[in-house]
Amino acid sequence: MSRTRSGWLGRPTGRSGLLVPVLLGGVLLAYFALPFVTFLARVGSTPIIEGLATPDAGQAIRHSLVTAPVSTAIATGFGVPLAYVLARRSFPGKRLVEAVVVLPMVVPPLVGGAMILTAVGRFTPVGAAAANLGIPLTGSLIGVVLAQTFVAAPFVIITARAGFGAIDERLEQASRSLGYGPLATFWNVSLPLARGTIAAGVVLTFARAMGEFGATMMVAYNPRTIPTQIWVDFIGGGIDAILPLALALVGLTLLVVAAIQRVGRLPTVGDR
Amino acid sequence: MLSAGSLARTFEDHIAPAFEADTGIELYGEYYGTNAVMRLVTERTKHPDMIVSADATLLRDRLFPAVADWDIEFATNSLGIAAAPDTAFGRRLGGDEPWYDLARSTEDGALAISDPELDPLGYRAMQAFELAEAEHDLDGFREAMADRVYEEPEEPQLLAGVETGSRVGAVVYRNMAVDRDLPFFEFPAAYNFADPDRAATYAEATYTFEDGETIEGRPIRYNLTVPGNADNREAGHRLVEYILANPSLLDEAGLTVGEPFPRLTGSVPEAIEL
Numbered sequence: 001m002s003r004t005r006s007g008w009l010g011r012p013t014g015r016s017g018l019l020v021p022v023l024l025g026g027v028l029l030a031y032f033a034l035p036f037v038t039f040l041a042r043v044g045s046t047p048i049i050e051g052l053a054t055p056d057a058g059q060a061i062r063h064s065l066v067t068a069p070v071s072t073a074i075a076t077g078f079g080v081p082l083a084y085v086l087a088r089r090s091f092p093g094k095r096l097v098e099a100v101v102v103l104p105m106v107v108p109p110l111v112g113g114a115m116i117l118t119a120v121g122r123f124t125p126v127g128a129a130a131a132n133l134g135i136p137l138t139g140s141l142i143g144v145v146l147a148q149t150f151v152a153a154p155f156v157i158i159t160a161r162a163g164f165g166a167i168d169e170r171l172e173q174a175s176r177s178l179g180y181g182p183l184a185t186f187w188n189v190s191l192p193l194a195r196g197t198i199a200a201g202v203v204l205t206f207a208r209a210m211g212e213f214g215a216t217m218m219v220a221y222n223p224r225t226i227p228t229q230i231w232v233d234f235i236g237g238g239i240d241a242i243l244p245l246a247l248a249l250v251g252l253t254l255l256v257v258a259a260i261q262r263v264g265r266l267p268t269v270g271d272r
Numbered sequence: 273m274l275s276a277g278s279l280a281r282t283f284e285d286h287i288a289p290a291f292e293a294d295t296g297i298e299l300y301g302e303y304y305g306t307n308a309v310m311r312l313v314t315e316r317t318k319h320p321d322m323i324v325s326a327d328a329t330l331l332r333d334r335l336f337p338a339v340a341d342w343d344i345e346f347a348t349n350s351l352g353i354a355a356a357p358d359t360a361f362g363r364r365l366g367g368d369e370p371w372y373d374l375a376r377s378t379e380d381g382a383l384a385i386s387d388p389e390l391d392p393l394g395y396r397a398m399q400a401f402e403l404a405e406a407e408h409d410l411d412g413f414r415e416a417m418a419d420r421v422y423e424e425p426e427e428p429q430l431l432a433g434v435e436t437g438s439r440v441g442a443v444v445y446r447n448m449a450v451d452r453d454l455p456f457f458e459f460p461a462a463y464n465f466a467d468p469d470r471a472a473t474y475a476e477a478t479y480t481f482e483d484g485e486t487i488e489g490r491p492i493r494y495n496l497t498v499p500g501n502a503d504n505r506e507a508g509h510r511l512v513e514y515i516l517a518n519p520s521l522l523d524e525a526g527l528t529v530g531e532p533f534p535r536l537t538g539s540v541p542e543a544i545e546l
Contacts, residue, residue: 236280238428239432
C-alpha cells in the first residue's frame with residue numbers, strides 16, 4: 001500500500017489517517033463493552049462455580065455443545081452448495097429463493113419457532129409420523145437442532161455466497177478448460193478460494209446457534225440448552241441467577257470460534 | 273409439566289429435585305404466563321402430563337371439559353411489597369409509619385408494579401390500592417398511586433429493578449420476594465388476595481382494561497390438573513400426590529398452604545391417592 005496515498009478527508013496518511021474511523025468505531029466499541037463490564041462487575045457477588053455445578057446447568061451445557069455443532073454442520077453442508085449456486089447462476093425465481101434464505105432472519109425467532117411447530121408439531125402429520133417412529137421432532141434434541149438450524153443457517157449461506165461472488169470467475173473457467181468437471185472445480189478451486197469467508201460464516205452460524213433461544217423455546221423447551229436454562233433461571237431468580245450460565249455461554253462460544261478460526265486459517269480482520 | 277411462570281422457582285428449586293429424588297421420575301417444567309399455558313394446551317401445541325395455573329377460574333374456563341374435568345386448588349400466595357433494603361423506603365417499610373404513607377411519598381416511577389394490562393399481578397396491585405383506599409379511608413389513594421408507579425411490562429424484570437437499585441420496591445407475590453431473598457412487607461388480609469373466604473371483599477375492587485373489559489378482584493388460587501389424554505398420566509398423578517403430600521416444600525418456596533387447601537373440584541381420578 002502506498003504511503004503517499006491521501007488519507008481520510010484528503011489529509012496526508014500516516015497513523016493519524018485512521019483517526020476518524022478509530023474515533024467512530026471507538027464509540028460503538030465502548031457501547032458494546034460497557035454493558036459487558038457492568039454485567040461482569042456483578043460477578044463478585046455471585047458464586048459462579050457453584051452456579052455451574054448444578055445438574056441443570058451441566059445438562060444445559062452438554063445439550064448446547066451437542067446441538068449447536070450439529071446445527072452448524074447441517075447448515076454448512078447444505079448451505080454452502082446453495083450459496084455457490086446463488087453466486088454463480090441466474091434462474092427464474094432466484095429472487096424468491098433469496099427471499100426464502102433471509103426469511104428466518106426477518107421473522108422474530110419466536111415466530112420462526114411457531115412456524116416450525118405448525119409444520120412438524122406433535123399433532124401435525126409429519127410430527128405425528130415421526131413420533132410414531134420414535135423420533136420426536138419437538139421437545140427433543142432433534143427439535144433443538146431444527147430450531148437452531150432454521151434461525152442460524154442464513155448466516156453461513158449469505159456469507160459464503162459473498163465469498164464465492166468475490167472469486168475471479170476466470171480461475172474457475174481455467175479449471176474447466178483444463179478438463180476438470182464442475183464438481184472438481186468447485187472442490188479444488190472455488191471452495192479453497194472462499195475458505196476464509198466460509199469459515200467466517202460458520203463462525204457466525206455457530207455463535208447464533210449457541211445463543212438461539214426464541215425458536216428453541218417454542219419447539220423444544222426441554223431438553224434445555226444454555227439459553228433456555230438461562231431463561232428459566234431468570235424467571236425465578238433475576239439477573240444474578242443468570243450470570244454463571246451467561247458467562248459459560250460466552251466463554252464456550254469464544255473458545256469454539258477461536259478454534260474454527262485457527263482451523264480455517266481465517267485472516268484476522270484487515271489483513272487480506 | 274406446563275406451569276405459570278410465577279411458580280418457576282418453586283418447581284425448579286423445591287419440588288422437582290425432591291420429586292426426582294423420591295420417585296425417580298424426571299420432571300421437565302415449561303413456564304409461561306397462565307394465559308399462554310391454557311392456549312398452548314387447547315391449541316394442542318403442547319401436551320403436558322400436568323398443568324398448573326396461577327388462576328383457578330381461568331383453568332376451569334379454558335380446559336373444562338375438553339382437556340380435563342377436575343382440578344385441585346393447592347396453594348395461595350399473598351400480595352405485598354418487596355423493598356430494596358438499602359433505600360430509605362426499604363428501611364422504613366414495616367416500621368411505625370403506615371406503608372401507604374410511605375408509598376404515597378415515593379418519587380415518580382420509584383415503586384414498580386407489573387403491567388396491569390398484561391399480568392394479573394399488575395391489576396391485582398391496582399385493586400389492592402383500591403381496597404386499601406377503602407380500608408384506611410385514603411381519599412384518592414388509588415389514583416395517586418396509578419400516577420406514581422412504574423408499570424413494568426416484563427414480570428421477571430420487576431424485581432431486577434429492585435435488585436439493581438433502580439427502584440425502591442415493587443408490588444409482588446410473597447414467593448417472588450422469597451425467591452430473591454428480598455425483604456417482604458405483606459399487605460393485610462383485607463387486600464392481599466390470599467384469603468379465599470374474603471372473595472366477596474376482593475370482588476369490590478375492579479380493574480378496567482383499555483379495551484373496556486372490567487375484571488373483579490379474586491383471591492389467588494393455584495390449581496393443577498392432569499389432562500385426560502396425557503402421554504404419561506401415571507407420572508402426572510404421582511406428581512399431584514407428591515405436591516399434596518409435601519406442603520412444606522410449597523411453604524419453603526414462599527407460597528401459603530394449609531386450610532382451606534387442598535380444595536377439589538370435579539371428580540378427581542381414583543388413581544390419585546389423597
